[in-house]
Amino acid sequence: MADDGPREKRVFWDPWSSEEVTKNELRKRLTDRFTKENIQLKEEIQRLEAELQEATRNSQIKEDIPETKVKFTSLENPETDSQFLNISCSFQVSSPIFYELQKGQALITFEREEVAQNIIRMGKHHIQIEDVDVEIVAKPVPLNSGVRFQVNEEVSKVKINVSEIPNALPEDQMRDKLELSFSKSRNGGGEVLCVQYHRPSRSAVVTFMEAGGSHPWRQLRKTLPFNLADKILKKKDYPLYINENCYNVIVSPYTETHLKHFQVFSGISERTVLLTGMEDLQMMDEEILQDLVNIHFQREKNGGGEVEVVKCSLDQPCIAYFEE
Amino acid sequence: MSVNDAALCALQEEQTRLRRRLQELQQQRRELRDIPPDQVPFSVPAVPLVFRGHTQQGKEVPTCLLSKLRICYPLPGGSALVTFDDPKVAERVLQQKEHKIDIDECRLRVQVEALELPMVTTIQVSTQISRWSVLVSGFPAGLRLSEEELLDKLEIFFGKIRNGGGEVETRELLLQGAVVLGFTKDTVAQHLCQVGQFTVPLGRQSFPLRVSPYLSGEIQKAEIMFRPVPQSVLVLNIPDVLDGPELQDILEIHFQKPSRGGGEVESLRVVPPGQRGLAVFTATSG
Numbered sequence: 001m002a003d004d005g006p007r008e009k010r011v012f013w014d015p016w017s018s019e020e021v022t023k024n025e026l027r028k029r030l031t032d033r034f035t036k037e038n039i040q041l042k043e044e045i046q047r048l049e050a051e052l053q054e055a056t057r058n059s060q061i062k063e064d065i066p067e068t069k070v071k072f073t074s075l076e077n078p079e080t081d082s083q084f085l086n087i088s089c090s091f092q093v094s095s096p097i098f099y100e101l102q103k104g105q106a107l108i109t110f111e112r113e114e115v116a117q118n119i120i121r122m123g124k125h126h127i128q129i130e131d132v133d134v135e136i137v138a139k140p141v142p143l144n145s146g147v148r149f150q151v152n153e154e155v156s157k158v159k160i161n162v163s164e165i166p167n168a169l170p171e172d173q174m175r176d177k178l179e180l181s182f183s184k185s186r187n188g189g190g191e192v193l194c195v196q197y198h199r200p201s202r203s204a205v206v207t208f209m210e211a212g213g214s215h216p217w218r219q220l221r222k223t224l225p226f227n228l229a230d231k232i233l234k235k236k237d238y239p240l241y242i243n244e245n246c247y248n249v250i251v252s253p254y255t256e257t258h259l260k261h262f263q264v265f266s267g268i269s270e271r272t273v274l275l276t277g278m279e280d281l282q283m284m285d286e287e288i289l290q291d292l293v294n295i296h297f298q299r300e301k302n303g304g305g306e307v308e309v310v311k312c313s314l315d316q317p318c319i320a321y322f323e324e
Numbered sequence: 325m326s327v328n329d330a331a332l333c334a335l336q337e338e339q340t341r342l343r344r345r346l347q348e349l350q351q352q353r354r355e356l357r358d359i360p361p362d363q364v365p366f367s368v369p370a371v372p373l374v375f376r377g378h379t380q381q382g383k384e385v386p387t388c389l390l391s392k393l394r395i396c397y398p399l400p401g402g403s404a405l406v407t408f409d410d411p412k413v414a415e416r417v418l419q420q421k422e423h424k425i426d427i428d429e430c431r432l433r434v435q436v437e438a439l440e441l442p443m444v445t446t447i448q449v450s451t452q453i454s455r456w457s458v459l460v461s462g463f464p465a466g467l468r469l470s471e472e473e474l475l476d477k478l479e480i481f482f483g484k485i486r487n488g489g490g491e492v493e494t495r496e497l498l499l500q501g502a503v504v505l506g507f508t509k510d511t512v513a514q515h516l517c518q519v520g521q522f523t524v525p526l527g528r529q530s531f532p533l534r535v536s537p538y539l540s541g542e543i544q545k546a547e548i549m550f551r552p553v554p555q556s557v558l559v560l561n562i563p564d565v566l567d568g569p570e571l572q573d574i575l576e577i578h579f580q581k582p583s584r585g586g587g588e589v590e591s592l593r594v595v596p597p598g599q600r601g602l603a604v605f606t607a608t609s610g
Contacts, residue, residue: 034336064445070606072591076396077599089441147451265371266369
């Protein structure tokens, strides 16, 4: 190591304490200062992070899933017991990303991103429309953010949920009564494999031996007046006989729902450009205007290129969907 | 530069980074006060999208889009699934709970039932910024790695303390080329978000990737409805007297007879006794 000898005797000015100090002393003071400040910064960052976390906790997303018709596609072999004992339903949900096109606005999609970016960079464009010079402004399209996720729902073919069980008997006895009641085919039941009874919550899960082919829920429902088509699965009553009394317990399907690949994303438009400035052209035919805009922006001398699609909105706003 | 100078430099760099992060958070807090509750307070991965001409009149906000619907319905041995061309035929067939199928001198008794499939109608998801997970994004286009390879490389890099990471507990490739990494310690996730940018080796090259907070979702409630499949009918409790192909033929002939209420059969699949089947249903386009 080089001997720092003469250097060490040199004196430095510490602006914070307005003193003359040696290099080593200055270095030590700076190190201490930075270390202390960094600790404080870290603490404040942690506080803010916790605050933000609290603030965004439990924001809820509620989605109504659009009704979709299904059709038989193929017959496969179940690979696991779980596949055979559950009806599984899986699907992907995503928020539509769209732009609300206002009157006097248009969207134009170019084949090439560079062309779109160039048009935006140029900003103002002048188009001759019916001998009138119209100034059109090109901007990027502001798009919303959305969520996307995958849902997997498993409805058991052999288990059902039972609730509102009266506390009329001690745990063991009630479990037996439940098993007996659900074994009665006259009520739509069948051979029971086991009963998991949780007295404090007045609920139980009844597992049947492999059902013949239809869901035990269906069997149970057969004996009850019920309109099958298009009704939200209502919890139905089931008679539970204890000694001389009949109680009504509620039965419902045993289901498990899982969420996967949850993601928030924002849409960004690279090839589609927003054109504004056509508010005064409301009397024009939309199609004719679209053609004129298309032709103008196809021309390289206007800064354009190959155009994929043009949509103008003159007298009515409309929603324009953006896809991948 | 001597060791002490290097240490001082490092402290200065750290402070610059910390101040930047602090500013970011202060900005987010300001923005949070202004934005409506259903929007996200930090920047999220951007997905490039394009307008292709698909529009809708009016100002009604569109509902969410559903895709890749797949329903799997187990079929026990000794059952069959008959799909008719005309749903009215299925309705007619279902009017009789029991069908008697003639074969030579004897009769087969089978049960016939409507098919109902569970479908989710409403879903409620609660979201929260995850304390243990981060979102890794900014992957270059045309990256030639399989899902498994990519996840492995990310776990290797971010699993190392010397890279600023820590032990990885979970990893998931999201639908839009972003990856979620979950760590055993929440301090790791926080630190990685503070740093924000990392150069990660993915194969022969290294790429700058972005690490940001991950908004995770949890299902609060899912309502389901059982909906009938109008064209299909379940045939159950088929006695074990015939071989597969023969049984198939006999059933098809029976269910095509108008005299038995039948009609044009689009498909008929049999699950022989002793076997198990899984009937797969997907969304129709029309």
